[in-house]
Amino acid sequence: MTQVATAAPTExxxxxxxxxxxxxxGGHRLTFVGPLAFIAIAAALRxxxxxxxxxxxxxxxxxxxxxxxxxxxxxxxxxxxxxTLWWWTYLVRKGKQIVDVPVSHEVEVRRIAKFxxxxxxxxxxxxxxxxxxxxxxxxxxxxxxxxxxxxxAHIPMFFLFFPIGITLTVGTYLxxxxxxxxxxxxxxxxxxxxxxxxxxxxxxxxxxxMNEWGHSLWITEEIFAVPFHWxxxxxxxxxxxxxxxxxxxxxxxLGIEAEIEAAGAGGQEAVxx
Amino acid sequence: MASDTETLEADQQFERLKALVNKEYKYIDRKxxxxxxxxxxxxxxxxxxxxxxxxxxxxxxWTDWKDRVWWPILTPFSLVIIGSALQYIQWLAWRxxxxxxxxxxxMWFLSTLxxxxxxxxxxxxxxxxxxxxxxxxxxxxxxxVLMKSKSFVITxxxxxxxxxxxxxxxxxxxxxxxxxxxxxxxxxxxxxDIQGIAYIRSQTPEYLRIIEHGTLRSFLGETQYVSIVFGMxxxxxxxxxxxxxxxxxxxxxIGRFMKxx
Numbered sequence: 001m002t003q004v005a006t007a008a009p010t011e012x013x014x015x016x017x018x019x020x021x022x023x024x025x026g027g028h029r030l031t032f033v034g035p036l037a038f039i040a041i042a043a044a045l046r047x048x049x050x051x052x053x054x055x056x057x058x059x060x061x062x063x064x065x066x067x068x069x070x071x072x073x074x075x076x077x078x079x080x081x082x083x084t085l086w087w088w089t090y091l092v093r094k095g096k097q098i099v100d101v102p103v104s105h106e107v108e109v110r111r112i113a114k115f116x117x118x119x120x121x122x123x124x125x126x127x128x129x130x131x132x133x134x135x136x137x138x139x140x141x142x143x144x145x146x147x148x149x150x151x152x153a154h155i156p157m158f159f160l161f162f163p164i165g166i167t168l169t170v171g172t173y174l175x176x177x178x179x180x181x182x183x184x185x186x187x188x189x190x191x192x193x194x195x196x197x198x199x200x201x202x203x204x205x206x207x208x209x210m211n212e213w214g215h216s217l218w219i220t221e222e223i224f225a226v227p228f229h230w231x232x233x234x235x236x237x238x239x240x241x242x243x244x245x246x247x248x249x250x251x252x253x254l255g256i257e258a259e260i261e262a263a264g265a266g267g268q269e270a271v272x273x
Numbered sequence: 274m275a276s277d278t279e280t281l282e283a284d285q286q287f288e289r290l291k292a293l294v295n296k297e298y299k300y301i302d303r304k305x306x307x308x309x310x311x312x313x314x315x316x317x318x319x320x321x322x323x324x325x326x327x328x329x330x331x332x333x334x335w336t337d338w339k340d341r342v343w344w345p346i347l348t349p350f351s352l353v354i355i356g357s358a359l360q361y362i363q364w365l366a367w368r369x370x371x372x373x374x375x376x377x378x379x380m381w382f383l384s385t386l387x388x389x390x391x392x393x394x395x396x397x398x399x400x401x402x403x404x405x406x407x408x409x410x411x412x413x414x415x416x417x418v419l420m421k422s423k424s425f426v427i428t429x430x431x432x433x434x435x436x437x438x439x440x441x442x443x444x445x446x447x448x449x450x451x452x453x454x455x456x457x458x459x460x461x462x463x464x465x466d467i468q469g470i471a472y473i474r475s476q477t478p479e480y481l482r483i484i485e486h487g488t489l490r491s492f493l494g495e496t497q498y499v500s501i502v503f504g505m506x507x508x509x510x511x512x513x514x515x516x517x518x519x520x521x522x523x524x525x526x527i528g529r530f531m532k533x534x
Contacts (some may be wrong), residue, residue, distance in 0.1 A: 024304065031312070046390070050394075105300075123312045126316055126319060127315040131319040131383045134322075134323060134326055134387075136387075136390075136391040136395060138330060141476055142476050143396050145476060189532040190531045191526070192525070192529045192530065196522050224326055224330035225327060225331050225332075232327055233323060233328065235323070236320035237354075240358060241523065243313070243523040244526040246309055248528060260299055
């Protein structure tokens with residue numbers, strides 16, 4: 001819904017120099033900060049693995065494994081759960097407060113830039129979970145004896161980056177639903193783009209259970225191309241929905257430009273609600 | 274004069290498009306392009322990488338598994354899928370015949386990072402044993418077919434075949450040195466066989482087997498040409514799987530919503 005600005009409370013932008021809605025360190029800041037945060041976490045875990053995987057990570061029955069890898073597993077699950085619940089709760093509670101507040105075009109453009117930052121973060125996070133760790137998974141499991149489902153390669157991949165994939169895809173939807181209501185507002189219905197993207201991260205997590213069950217039933221060794229691994233591929237395909245997110249928001253950006261042009265031709269600048 | 278009218282319309286269309294390209298916007302600038310192309314590179318490379326790993330990874334991980342019967346069939350089939358999807362997306366959105374090459378470069382970067390960091394520096398396999406294949410030359414040729422034909426049907430039939438064949442030729446350059454004969458305990462093996470025996474993969478079933486066997490090494494090596502041609506046909510199927518992904522999972526959802534869920 002577009003309406004002409006009146007006495008209704010309007011969220012206006014107050015940008016410092018260089019922090020405008022489309023400045024690199026303004027609206028686009030999350031495009032750097034988000035991906036770098038996940039790259040830093042993956043790098044820290046990988047560096048820690050270098051000195052520990054082939055010593056204490058090789059025997060799941062040892063005390064050292066319990067104190068490090070199993071503790072890391074519990075820590076990851078608790079941290080991912082707490083962070084997810086906190087972020088989703090914040091998005092819903094804050095979102096319900098702001099969703100009906102009219103905003104200027106500048107504020108809406110800044111929100112679209114942040115939304116793109118969330119998409120970038122999701123893209124990098126899904127890459128870490130679907131390329132970076134699977135390469136370690138292959139190298140480890142074709143070499144080391146599998147004596148537990150919680151192997152050094154599985155712990156960061158399956159129990160941190162996989163669940164965080166769900167956190168990010170659902171969280172990005174919630175941001176879109178409340179901060180960009182003209183595109184993803186509840187009255188529009190549930191977007192198919194997000195349906196595919198969220199399905200990608202959810203099916204990936206569900207496939208972990210099938211993977212471990214398959215390895216316990218058929219082979220403890222590793223053959224990457226076995227059929228019970230194939231559902232992992234679905235993730236990569238369903239994630240194609242991410243392209244629709246870019247398209248849907250660039251269409252809105254063009255709409256904003258058209259509204260500005262129309263306002264410049266003799267009308268008042270419109271305010272999104 | 275119909276030709277004059279057509280020329281006039283073409284000129285007007287050119288001017289309209291030129292004006293659109295040079296149009297000044299308040300909020301739309303090249304930063305959005307940069308954010309899109311760089312961010313998409315990650316998910317595109319990862320999707321291509323995971324598809325290849327889980328359909329053809331075993332044949333791609335080791336030099337001795339890069340055989341002449343399955344490797345030339347499974348690898349181009351799995352690589353072409355995401356490349357085809359990106360060809361559709363980039364051609365539809367910008368008329369760029371670059372989707373396959375873009376995918377190839379993204380995939381190469383992530384694959385090389387994985388081989389170096391995980392296989393090379395984590396498990397300490399030498400990189401000349403675990404190097405990954407390249408699809409960059411194959412992607413360039415497949416994009417060239419799309420550019421010239423402007424047809425996804427022709428690209429699926431001709432481009433997939435070109436992709437598969439170019440993939441084999443460009444990777445044969447790398448595998449050829451490892452197919453040289455060598456004597457090992459009074460037997461003639463290839464250098465890649467000896468690598469497979471020397472670097473033990475204790476959790477790969479039958480880790481001491483010779484991957485290539487039987488008729489693969491007889492008939493003067495003709496079997497590999499049969500495999501390449503069969504791989505070219507299988508890659509056509511992979512191309513249309515990719516088209517489905519591009520059309521139905523990436524483009525179709527734009528602006529579509531479920532009213533009830």
